[in-house]
Amino acid sequence: MAPLASWLPILSSTILAITVCCTLSITAAVLYTVLLVPYQHWAFLRKQGLRGPPFRPVLGQLPELRASVRRRAADPKYAARVAAIAEDDIALYGKVCISQMLGPDVRLVLADPAAIKEVLGSKAHAFAKPPDVSRDFLEPLGPTGLILSDGVRWAASKKMLNPAFYHERIKAMSHTMTACTSDAVDRWMKSVATGSQEVDMYKELSKLSFCVIARTAFGIRDAGTQLIADQIFTSVERFCGLNVKSVLSGMAFIGGYRQARLPTPLNRKIDREARTIRRLGLRLIKPKQAEGPGKANRDNILDIMLAYRDEATGAKLTDDQLLDQCMTFLLAGHDTTGALMTWTLYLLLAHPDYYKKARDEVLEVLGKCDSDAVPSEALPKLKMLHWILQESMRLFPPVPMMVRKAIKDTQIGDILVPKGLNVAITVYPVHVDKAIWGDDAAEFRPERFANGVSGAVKHSAGFIPFSTGPRYCIGQNFALTEAKIVLAKLLSAFSMDLSPKYRHVPTSLISLRPRYGLPVLLTRRAAEQPPKYGGG
Numbered sequence: 001m002a003p004l005a006s007w008l009p010i011l012s013s014t015i016l017a018i019t020v021c022c023t024l025s026i027t028a029a030v031l032y033t034v035l036l037v038p039y040q041h042w043a044f045l046r047k048q049g050l051r052g053p054p055f056r057p058v059l060g061q062l063p064e065l066r067a068s069v070r071r072r073a074a075d076p077k078y079a080a081r082v083a084a085i086a087e088d089d090i091a092l093y094g095k096v097c098i099s100q101m102l103g104p105d106v107r108l109v110l111a112d113p114a115a116i117k118e119v120l121g122s123k124a125h126a127f128a129k130p131p132d133v134s135r136d137f138l139e140p141l142g143p144t145g146l147i148l149s150d151g152v153r154w155a156a157s158k159k160m161l162n163p164a165f166y167h168e169r170i171k172a173m174s175h176t177m178t179a180c181t182s183d184a185v186d187r188w189m190k191s192v193a194t195g196s197q198e199v200d201m202y203k204e205l206s207k208l209s210f211c212v213i214a215r216t217a218f219g220i221r222d223a224g225t226q227l228i229a230d231q232i233f234t235s236v237e238r239f240c241g242l243n244v245k246s247v248l249s250g251m252a253f254i255g256g257y258r259q260a261r262l263p264t265p266l267n268r269k270i271d272r273e274a275r276t277i278r279r280l281g282l283r284l285i286k287p288k289q290a291e292g293p294g295k296a297n298r299d300n301i302l303d304i305m306l307a308y309r310d311e312a313t314g315a316k317l318t319d320d321q322l323l324d325q326c327m328t329f330l331l332a333g334h335d336t337t338g339a340l341m342t343w344t345l346y347l348l349l350a351h352p353d354y355y356k357k358a359r360d361e362v363l364e365v366l367g368k369c370d371s372d373a374v375p376s377e378a379l380p381k382l383k384m385l386h387w388i389l390q391e392s393m394r395l396f397p398p399v400p401m402m403v404r405k406a407i408k409d410t411q412i413g414d415i416l417v418p419k420g421l422n423v424a425i426t427v428y429p430v431h432v433d434k435a436i437w438g439d440d441a442a443e444f445r446p447e448r449f450a451n452g453v454s455g456a457v458k459h460s461a462g463f464i465p466f467s468t469g470p471r472y473c474i475g476q477n478f479a480l481t482e483a484k485i486v487l488a489k490l491l492s493a494f495s496m497d498l499s500p501k502y503r504h505v506p507t508s509l510i511s512l513r514p515r516y517g518l519p520v521l522l523t524r525r526a527a528e529q530p531p532k533y534g535g536g
């Protein structure tokens, strides 16, 4: 046998060759994804006559994004910071244009309702959910949930979950919504027992919408499970906070940073928190599984899923599948509905005339009810409140942007969208487009919805807070029912004023949230006290 020393040169040159090969392959792969593919997409779109900023490798328009956000911070216009750079691009290059708003990734930006209708509607099958920032938030908690899945898996989940959102089921869930709201009102009542009290209503409404979704998703009914739900809330808050930190660091924009799960300290913390949340979630599922279908109430999503059997195989859902769907609802339903209620309250406080109209309507409708509850039969009578909620979602869309990836070459209008290209659907610019909403598009005018959405806007894809097409929001009636119950209770129980400390900085992080919260001065409204209307 040859002595080891004679093998050493061969061994070291082999290791060197492998290292060089690996380095070259990694470099080639990185160059391909961050340079070549984006450039090819940019050139392909430019050749078709689309306009956009000049191609800039790696950084793209990130420097402009920061400047655009800073400039818009001083703009009192509604939701001005939403999709800041996309708005700049649209103003400069048109409603269908090229953008590099998130660094190396070249995107087709759409603010044209006809093109949006094709991508989300008639040609939805040609587009999938890409790895993007919203996937960072949802994937660790519900990787196979309805919101992130595509194709056959999505269709099966949708078929299974649709019944949970039928009108009758939402009606049954409205009792849970009322119960959570009454608990919250009692808590706020205690805090204002001695007069006015400043309360961050963004935080409170977010907590309340979590309570509602946790109880309706998991069917929580006793103190023990409520305690677990509270722990989940704290953990979800931490998880979201860490994700926000990751997004704000800019790292999330450097293609696939989170998706690649690089073991950075921050990523490890996020994954640890996600594991904690799933472990707690499992503790809610297990006792329900043990109860068996006989005790199922069907007023919550978990019971409905526990009763599900696959038509072909008769198989039940696995623990992971149950958990993924419940977690999806928890995340998709809590932040968005919290944002809707927060911005609606802000708009009411900023427009005392509408505050008065909404409160008069609520007092009249609820005055005719027998109990303190807000019965579901009373909700359709709250017409002004319904228009105000719609107008709120128009000016402050809780989901300001949706992203899709073309899974094959697809014709959208005059443009051939190449396979692999990301398409950004910008909701806010469509919602304030004068061509479809009229000259007062930027104004807060809820009566525009008096004759329904079709009476307010000229295009069927002109109002898309809940998206459109097959992937529209399954929870839209749930969210509107909850928002009406909560706002009706708030308006009837308290007098409210916007605190002078409020800073108007709408920030888009998954949902559109007020960066510095919504501080509101709450005062208990005594029955005999004449209504004091918000805004001063």
Ligand code: HEM
Residues within 6 Å of the ligand: 146, 147, 148, 158, 213, 328, 329, 332, 333, 334, 336, 337, 340, 397, 398, 399, 402, 403, 464, 465, 466, 467, 470, 471, 472, 473, 474, 475, 476, 478, 479
């Ligand atoms: C004001 C509140 C809400 C708004 C504005 C909103 C908005 C949206 C939007 C825009 C989408 C489409 C996202 C995309 O395709 O990229 C969506 C999907 C979804 N939403 Fe909501 N949502 C709200 C409340 C809720 C609630 C309360 C739930 C659950 C109870 C929920 C569950 C879902 C689910 C599961 C999907 C995925 C549907 C699918 O892909 O088939 N949402 N939502």
